[in-house]
Amino acid sequence: MGLFDFLRTKNGKDTPFQSNAVTMYFDGLTSQDKIFKLLWFADGKFKNYNPEQDQKIVFKNELFTVTFSFTTEPSLLSSKLPIKPTSFSTAENIGYYPSYEQLTPEQRWIYLNWLKDIRQPVDIGYVFVFYYGLERHLLYGNYKDAVDVILLLRKHHENNSFQSYSLNALVLAAILHKDKDTLDRALETLDDNYPSNLVLIAKYLMKQDINPEEIISMASSVGFKNKGYIKKYPELFKDELSSKLEAEFGKRYYPLCSLDAKFEKKQELVFANISLPSDTRAPTLPSIVDCPVFKESLMNLLSSTHEDVKKKLAQMRKDGEKPLAEIPPNISSADDNFDSVCPYCNENLSSPPKKKKKCPHCGSFIYVRSSRLLFPRTCLTEDESIATDEIYNLKEYGIGPEDFFAKHKLTTERLGNKGSYTTTCIDIYEDLLLEKTEFRELGTLYFKLALFKYKIGNEFFPYLQHSNKMQLLQLKQDGYEKVKIVSINSCEGCQKLNGRMLTIDEALREKPIPYQNCSHEIEKGKPGWCFCHYQPVFKDDLR
Known part of the structure; x- marks a missing residue:
């Protein structure tokens, strides 16, 4: 007899089954001890969910006080909800903000089966059902075990929304529990050096310094625009910045905790768990990244470092040394024939096309956009033209060309050759969905993303x-x-x-x-x- 043969009737057919059989299925999950003790049960012998614990939980530190309260847990398992074996694909989309109760019997079976090995690929909705309960443990419950399992999920599920929510939750949990180890483990999973506002809060409270790479990554956010040397001579710029930090602070780091300033407070989306009210999912926190004193301090460091690099390059040239650019300069848009070149094969065209036409050399369709909003030419690939059209919709949310290409860099680092400009548009929409908490705004964004996906032929x-x-x-x-x-x-x-x-x-x-x-x-x-x-x-x- 197989492990789950009790799910079938005597005639061998699958059928939905109720309380006693579901409880037997729950029994089968107990072998996964670390996962099992992080699940929330509404009833039966494993019942561990008490609605009275959903009362207010208060955390307080020197920068802020935050209060959390929950409604009914969306990951809550119940023996009263039927499950049914199925051959449905585990990749079938179950939608956003799912809960165990709202799943169909077949989907519940897929979810419970996935819990036996949470590393296996599955639609991200199932991951979120489990993850909601882990967020609750971060606030009260098996905090350390929840941290371990969230880090494991981050290794095996690369969905942008999940990665963003889980990182924010881990960092805030580390702050609330004053847990430097969890903060360090969470930051080790990052692919870039840019410290979010939550990370800055954590570093401030745990008296951790900011390194030169992090300062350089924040150049745009503090208003430093003259980034030619950063792009062309990144190692030289970092070395000069390190020297400047050592001269000013006695160490090659920026002592954030010594910053003498008051921080404005803003809402910041942290948690995914839909049983938290919207103002709790996005608690009001100090905004270090927007602090004028902090921004001015970093701006002065970057500006003076820029001047030091400029002087050093001049001296190198004077001494007969040829400074080598580490990143080749971008193609100039001043070329007279720039709009008469095929964007696919780079062959010259007889004249700049006025509308969509097929390249006589490679046969690819050339798209024409006169705005030059994203690209310094009018002849574009299909991918470039789609992004150019969509940037007008994204501008409504404050997304400009610089923001677009910064996101595109992250998209290509994540996806390699599959990281198209069209994919970048989708990633930006998904980021915006993470930022918004009001249903009306979310509805509009989902509609716009649906329409964009319809236009490009996606689901x-x-x-x-x-x-x-x-x-x-x-x-x-x-x-x-x-x-x-x-x-x-x-x-x-x-x-x-x-x-x-x-x-x-x-x-x-x-x-x-x-x-x-x-x-x-x-x-x-x-x-x-x-x-x-x-x-x-x-x-x-x-x-």
Whole structure:
């Protein structure tokens, strides 16, 4: 008899099963001791969840006081919720902000099976279900074990949202528990030197210094724009900065904890756990990175180092030494023929094209954009043209060319040759989704990302679906109880939904729109795009 043969009926068919069989399944997880003791159980012999512990938890230090309170834990396991063996793919998207209760019986089976080895690849939604419970342990519970498991998850699941949330949670937990070891272990997982505001808070409170690489990485954020030497002679610039730090502070580091300044406080998104209120998921923390005294101090260091490098290069030339640039200069946009070159094969064209045309040399389509907002030429690849068009939407959120290319650098470091400009646009949208906490803003962003993915031929439906979910959550927050489906410019399937009334909880559970089989095309040859939307039902409408 196999380990999970009890999940089948006597005729061999899979069937949903209830309390006693689910409890037996939970028994099978006890062999994974480190994982098992981090799970939260609502009932049965393993019950360890007590709603009374969801009362306010207060942490206080010399910089800030933060209060946490939870509602019902989204990772909560219950023997009363059926599970069912399935052949469904573990890569099937289960959407954003999932909870164990909202999963289907088949999805619960996949999740519980994945818990046997959390290193195995799976849709990131399942990782988040488990991770929500780990965040709770960071605040109260098995803190050290939760840290170990989160670090293990970070090694095996590279999703941007998960990496961002988990790093922020680990750093803040290290601050709250005054745990330098956890801070160091979390920072070891980073691929770049840029210290976030949370990291700066941690370093300040734990009396850790900032190294030269970190100072250089913050050049843009403190307003230092003359970065020619940083890009062209990075090692020389770092050596000169180190010497300047030693001359000023007696060591080759910046003593952050000695900074005498008051810090403005701002909300900062840290936790993913949806049982935390939005103002708790994004607690109000001191903003060291925006402190004028701090920015001016680093600005002066970088500016004087720039002048020192300038003098040293001049002396080297005078002495007959030829300073070698470590990074080749970018191609100049001043070339008279710059707009008459194919962006694919670099062959000269007879004249600058006025609109999309096929290159006579390589046969690739050349796209024309006159704005030069991202690129110093008008002849672009398809990938470049898509990014150029989308940057106008991203500008609404304060994303400019410098921000775009800084993100593109991180994208290419992560994905290598697969790191396209189009992928960078998606990464920026996902970063924005991490920053926002209001349902209305999230709904708009999910809609824009869905539309962008639709345009480039990627899977868009889960994002459109999540945009509708955010609308429902906003309406619920505004005090509405019921909604009505409104279908316009719709296909036959959508028309059947028109006028249907549901409670908001029913709509969240059933997800009737967007209609998955919608056949209404907004671009010929592409999948249908559902235009259905929810409209709040007022009490007068029910009379």
